[in-house]
Amino acid sequence: MTAYNPINGHWAASNYDLCTTILRNEWGYDGIVMTDWWAKMNDVVEGGEESNQDTRDMVRSQNDVYMVVNNNGAEVNSNNDNTEESIKEGRLTIGELQRAAINICNFILSAPVIERELVDTDVAKHYDSVPNDQAKYEVFNIEKDNKVMFNSGAEATLEVEDEGEYTIIVNISFDKSNLSQSTVNVNANGTTMVVIQTNGTDGNWITQKLCKVKLDKGVYNLKLEEVLAGIKVKYIQFKKIPKKNK
Known part of the structure; x- marks a missing residue:
């Protein structure tokens, strides 16, 4: 989990040196990185003004998961983040998103939860008529x-x-x-x-x-x-x- 604060003007949640250069390249970490709750990010290169909607630079820095959004919030972009807009503008690539997805999937596939049996979601026994x-x-x-x-x-x-x-x-x-x-x-x-x-x-x-x-x-x-x-x-x-x- 990345921190809330900036370091030399670059917020931790979108800090490439923290999330990629040090953590992954120097220390060899191969898991997922997530933000703290409602963290703010800024431009991964230029720094500047921070925003909790700047998921573009979060992804570019190889911070994989934004916390927290509503259930199924991605379907309606409930936080009005700039991911999709940045893809259209060419300021974020599909490859960078795929890199984050690979990190997430690799973590899930190596976690104990993957060994659990998949079962249908069900509810308690029904009544035949209204009690x-x-x-x-x-x-x-x-x-x-x-x-x-x-x-x-x-x-x-x-x-x-x-x-x-x-x-x-x-x-x-x-x-x-x-x-x-x-x-x-x-x-x-x-x-x-x-x-x-x-x-x-x-x-x-x-x-x-x-x-x-x-x-x-x-x-x-x-x-x-x-x-x-x-x-x-x-x-x-x-x-x-x-x-x-x-």
């Missing part, structure tokens, strides 16, 4: 309603008529600044289905795409469990993933 103790909660049908709303509390009931894989999308708000973090577990029939984590949104409502889950036909009681208080959840949306033709 009596859940009848007081609003019922949402995944095929008809698409969204499970949490306007009246932290629990709701989800009915699934057709088993399949679904992408989970949430609409959330957190009144703190982006220096704060909060977490909520979404439990299905008592088992954690997905974890919602976010930095503060200054009270703005944002949409996050989370993981995929496999749901069997049946009924699921969804309950929000605060781990770190603060997140407000407006809805959870389930988007069915089309089956691939074999």
Whole structure:
């Protein structure tokens, strides 16, 4: 992890001499390098003004990973960084991005986690019908309603008529600044289905795409469990993933 501070006008997160000349070339380090949270960078050659959006010079210096972005934030460029713009302008090359990707992939392939068995994401056992103790909660049908709303509390009931894989999308708000973090577990029939984590949104409502889950036909009681208080959840949306033709 690189530091927050500049050295002779060159910020550590985009400092080529630190990340490549010394660390990799002189010391022989072959792992990944990541920034500290919301670090700032500046031009890898000229120095100058710093910005947490300057991922171009982070990559050029061979600092491989920017921390931290929202879940699936790269898909919408949630931090409005200059990576894609710099590729178009010719100020960052595909090869430099590939170099970072190679560092990351080599690390993952040599880490113990690669030995874990790959299994489908699943949830707890479903109910065949709405249990009596859940009848007081609003019922949402995944095929008809698409969204499970949490306007009246932290629990709701989800009915699934057709088993399949679904992408989970949430609409959330957190009144703190982006220096704060909060977490909520979404439990299905008592088992954690997905974890919602976010930095503060200054009270703005944002949409996050989370993981995929496999749901069997049946009924699921969804309950929000605060781990770190603060997140407000407006809805959870389930988007069915089309089956691939074999």
